Amino acid sequence: MSTFSMHTHTCDELRPEDIGSMVTLTGWVWHRRDHGGLIFIDLRDREGVTQISFDPDNSGGTAFHTAETVRSEWPIKVEGVVRKRPEGMENPKLGTGEIEVLVSSIEVLNTAKTPAFQIEDRLEVSEDVRLRYRYLDLRRPSMMENMRLRSDFTFAIREALHKRAFMEVETPALFKSTPEGARDFIVPSRLQPGNFYALPQSPQLLKQLLMVGGVERYYQVAKCFRDEDLRADRQPEFTQVDVEMSFVEQEDVMAALEDVLADAFAAVGVTMPKPLPRLTYAEAMDTYGTDKPDTRFGMELHDVTELFANSKFKIFATAANSEGQVVKCINAKGAGRWPRSQIDKLANVAATFGAKGLAWIAFREDGSINSPIVKFFSDEEMEGLRAECDVEPGDLVMFAAGERILSCEILGGMRSHMAKAMELPLEGHDFLWVVDFPLVHWDEDRKAYAAEHQPFTQPEEADIERLESDPLSVGSHTYDFVMDGYEAGGGGMRVHNAELQMRILKLLGFTEEGAREQFGFLLDALEYGAPPMGGFALGLDRVCMLLAGCDSIREVMAFPKTSNGNDLMSDAPSAVGGKQLKEVSLRLL
Ligand code: ASP
Numbered sequence: 001m002s003t004f005s006m007h008t009h010t011c012d013e014l015r016p017e018d019i020g021s022m023v024t025l026t027g028w029v030w031h032r033r034d035h036g037g038l039i040f041i042d043l044r045d046r047e048g049v050t051q052i053s054f055d056p057d058n059s060g061g062t063a064f065h066t067a068e069t070v071r072s073e074w075p076i077k078v079e080g081v082v083r084k085r086p087e088g089m090e091n092p093k094l095g096t097g098e099i100e101v102l103v104s105s106i107e108v109l110n111t112a113k114t115p116a117f118q119i120e121d122r123l124e125v126s127e128d129v130r131l132r133y134r135y136l137d138l139r140r141p142s143m144m145e146n147m148r149l150r151s152d153f154t155f156a157i158r159e160a161l162h163k164r165a166f167m168e169v170e171t172p173a174l175f176k177s178t179p180e181g182a183r184d185f186i187v188p189s190r191l192q193p194g195n196f197y198a199l200p201q202s203p204q205l206l207k208q209l210l211m212v213g214g215v216e217r218y219y220q221v222a223k224c225f226r227d228e229d230l231r232a233d234r235q236p237e238f239t240q241v242d243v244e245m246s247f248v249e250q251e252d253v254m255a256a257l258e259d260v261l262a263d264a265f266a267a268v269g270v271t272m273p274k275p276l277p278r279l280t281y282a283e284a285m286d287t288y289g290t291d292k293p294d295t296r297f298g299m300e301l302h303d304v305t306e307l308f309a310n311s312k313f314k315i316f317a318t319a320a321n322s323e324g325q326v327v328k329c330i331n332a333k334g335a336g337r338w339p340r341s342q343i344d345k346l347a348n349v350a351a352t353f354g355a356k357g358l359a360w361i362a363f364r365e366d367g368s369i370n371s372p373i374v375k376f377f378s379d380e381e382m383e384g385l386r387a388e389c390d391v392e393p394g395d396l397v398m399f400a401a402g403e404r405i406l407s408c409e410i411l412g413g414m415r416s417h418m419a420k421a422m423e424l425p426l427e428g429h430d431f432l433w434v435v436d437f438p439l440v441h442w443d444e445d446r447k448a449y450a451a452e453h454q455p456f457t458q459p460e461e462a463d464i465e466r467l468e469s470d471p472l473s474v475g476s477h478t479y480d481f482v483m484d485g486y487e488a489g490g491g492g493m494r495v496h497n498a499e500l501q502m503r504i505l506k507l508l509g510f511t512e513e514g515a516r517e518q519f520g521f522l523l524d525a526l527e528y529g530a531p532p533m534g535g536f537a538l539g540l541d542r543v544c545m546l547l548a549g550c551d552s553i554r555e556v557m558a559f560p561k562t563s564n565g566n567d568l569m570s571d572a573p574s575a576v577g578g579k580q581l582k583e584v585s586l587r588l589l
Contacts, residue, residue: 006077012048016098018082023101025050026077026109028139029070030119039067040100043078044119046144051085051100052078059104066106073112073119073136078103127554131568134559146556149268150544154221156267157241157538160260166217166243171206173223177518178205180454182226185236193585199225202537204454205522207244208494211533212525218244221540230563233486233542233553243491244535250477250493253534254433257491261481261538268547272431276481280436285405289330289412291437294485296430299415301328301408304399307384313376315359319401327401330411331389332418335396336362340370343396346414350398353413354406359399363391416485429546432482439463439476440507448509453478455508456501456522458493458534464500471507481538484546491536498526 007026014023027045039054054067063078070076080103091097116133117125121142130137137143158168177184180201187197200206202224210218222242228234243260245253258274265272277295284291287300305327308316319325335343340362347358361371374382389397398414400407419426439459443450449471451457459467460475467474477493495501501523505515516523544556554560561567581587 010047011043011045011050012095014050014082014096014099014101016084019084019099021082022079023082024077024079025052025101026075028112028119029072029074029076032067032070032072034068039064041067041070043076044139044141046148048096048141049094050096051091051094052080052103053100054103054106058102063103063106066108067103070106070108071112071114073115073139075109075112077107077109079105128562128568131554131560131562134569138558143555146544146548146550147558149548150540150556153264153268153544153547154241154540157260157264158219158221159267160263161219161241161243163263164217164256164260166219167215168220169210169215169218170220171200171203171210171222173199173225175200175206176521178202180204180224180226181450182228185225185227188584188586190584201226202240203242204456205519207242207535208456208522208530208533209525211244211246211494212528212530215244216246218242218535222537230561230565233545235541235553235557235560236565238553239540240537241489241540242535242537244533246531246533248532248534250479250534253491253493253536254479257481257536270429270547272429277432279432279434281434281438282436284434285408285412289328289408289410289415290485291434291480292482292485292487293412293432293434294416294419294426294430295432296426296428296484297419297424299330299332299418301330301411301415302388303328304385304388307381307388308401311376311381312378313359313373316399316401319407324404325402326404326407327399328407328411329385329389329397329399330415330418331391332396332398332414332422333392334394334422335418336394337365338362338396343370346398346417349417350400350410350414353410355400355410358414359401361385361397363393363395363397365393367393426484430482430484434480434482435478436460437476437478437480438472439474439504440471442472446509449507451504451508452476453490453492455505456494458495459500459504467503467507477534479536481536483543486542486546487539488543488546489536489538491534493532493534496526496530496532498523501526 008024011025011027025043027043030042030044030049033040037056041052042049043052054064056064080101082099083102085098085100115136116129117123119136119139121140174187174197177198178200182201184198184201187199189195189197203220203222207218220242222240223237224240225237227236245256258276262272262274281291284293289301303326305320308327309320311317316327319327343360343362350358359373361369361374364370400410437452439452439457440449441452453476458477463474479491480487481489495504502515505519541553541556545553548556550556559567
C-alpha cells in the first residue's frame with residue numbers, strides 16, 4: 001500500500017488478490033463509457049490505469065449521478081470495493097485488467113477545460129502545441145515513461161558513482177567563460193556595471209580545480225549551457241553526468257567509467273559489454289568514416305587508392321597520386337536495385353557531407369552494370385573492385401576521392417544515409433570507445449588551430465616535443481563513449497602542469513596576456529601541486545533519448561525549447577522592462 005497520499009493504491013496496483021478490499025484511488029478521468037445503466041471510467045495516474053465502475057443501485061446512486069457529470073481530465077478521488085471483472089470483460093493489456101473498482105463515493109477534486117489535444121500516446125498534433133501545453137503532454141503515458149526512464153537511469157548512475165567513492169559537488173552556474181567550443185550565454189552583473197558572468201558550457205575548469213582542491217573523485221549531474229544553433233539532439237541547456245578523478249592514469253578512468261556505466265545501464269535493463277570495444281580515431285575514420293560509428297551494421301569503407309593509381313579516370317588517378325589523398329568506396333548491398341532516378345539523387349546527399357559529386361556503380365540483378373564512370377575503368381580495375389568490395393548483383397558502390405579525412409567523412413555520411421534509406425535492421429544497442437583523438441585540428445574559418453576535445457587535454461607525452469613544430473601530428477589522451485552512432489560522452493586526461501598548459505593555449509592562438517586574463521585562475525592553481533587527473537562527461541539527454549528509442553532529446557526533457565530557443569509555454573525569451581535593463585546598466589541597440 002502506498003502512503004503519504006490521498007489514495008490507498010496507485011492506478012496500477014490492484015490485482016485479483018485485492019478483490020473484496022475497500023480502496024481509495026485518485027487520478028484523472030481518462031476515457032468514460034456510458035453503458036445505459038452503468039458508467040465506466042478509466043482512471044489514470046502516472047503509474048497506470050484502473051477501471052472504475054458506477055452503478056445507480058450502489059450507495060443510493062449519488063456517486064453514479066456525479067459520474068454522469070465528470071469530464072475528461074478532471075482529477076477525482078473515488079472510494080469503492082475491488083471486484084472481479086465480469087467474464088469476458090478482462091483486459092490482458094493492463095496490469096489491473098482483471099479487476100475493477102465499484103465506486104461507492106466520488107469526490108471531484110477539480111474540473112478541467114477541454115485539452116488542446118487528447119491525452120493519448122498516438123497524437124496527431126504539432127510539437128508546438130505539445131510544447132505550449134507541456135503539462136498536458138507530460139500526462140501522456142509514453143512521456144511519463146520517458147520521465148521515469150530518465151529518473152531511473154540518473155538515480156542508477158548516481159548510485160554507481162557514490163558506491164565507488166565519488167563525491168557529488170555542485171559548481172556555480174554564474175561563472176566565467178569555460179570554453180567547450182561553443183558560444184557563451186552571458187549574464188550582466190548589476191553590482192558591477194559593464195561586467196558579465198558566463199553560464200558554464202560545462203563544469204570543466206571547476207572540476208579540475210576540485211581535483212587541485214583534493215576532492216579526488218567528483219561527479220555532478222550538471223546543467224551545461226551552450227549558445228549554439230540547435231538540432232534534434234541539441235538544446236541550449238542540457239545535462240551532463242560530469243566526472244573527474246585524480247591520482248589516476250587513463251586506463252583507471254576508463255575502467256571506472258565502464259563499471260559505472262554498465263551498472264547504470266543494467267538498472268534499466270540494458271547490457272553494456274565490459275570491457276567495451278575500442279577503436280582509435282584513425283581506425284574509426286578509416287573504417288566507418290566517422291568518429292562515432294554505429295557498428296550494428298557493416299557497409300565499411302574500402303580503400304581502393306592503389307587500385308586506381310594508373311586509372312584513366314582522372315579524378316581517381318590524381319587523388320591516388322597525391323600526398324594525403326585517397327580513393328575510397330562503400331558497397332550498399334541492395335541499393336543496386338534502385339532506379340536510376342533515385343540513385344542520381346544521392347549526389348545531393350553527398351554534397352551535404354562536402355562532396356563535389358558522387359561517382360557510383362550499380363550492379364543490376366540481371367548482371368548488367370549501370371554507371372556514369374565504368375567506361376573509364378580497365379578490366380583489372382573492375383576485377384580488383386569486385387574482389388575488394390565483394391560485389392554481387394544488387395550492389396551499389398559509391399566512391400569518394402580526395403583529402404583523406406574529408407573523403408572518409410563523405411562516405412561515413414553516405415553510410416548512415418543508406419542504412420536509414422534501406423531501413424537496415426538495428427538490433428539492441430551499440431557501445432564502444434573511440435580513443436586517441438588528435439590534440440588539435442586546423443580551423444579553416446578562424447585560420448587557427450582548434451582543440452579537438454577542449455583546451456585542457458593532456459597531449460601524448462612522446463608527442464609534446466612536436467607541439468610547436470608539427471601540432472597536427474600530436475596525439476592526446478582522449479576517449480569518446482559512442483552509443484548507437486551518437487557521441488554519448490567524452491573525456492580525457494588533463495594537463496596538470498602550468499607551463500605545458502600555457503604552451504597549448506598559445507598553440508590555440510592565445511597571447512600570454514590573453515591566456516592569463518581568461519585562464520589565470522587555472523594556470524595559478526596548476527602551480528600549487530595539481531595532481532594527475534582525468535575525467536569524462538556523459539550526455540544524459542542523448543543517452544536517455546537512445547534508451548527511450550526516440551529521435552529527439554526533447555522527448556526526454558520535461559520542458560525543452562524549440563529549435564529557435566523558445567519556451568512556448570512561458571514565452572521565454574521575452575523582453576524585459578527598461579527598469580530591469582537600467583539596473584544592469586544596459587541599453588538595447
Ligand atoms: N568537459 C568535457 C565536455 O563537456 C567533458 C570532459 O572532458 O570531461 O565535453
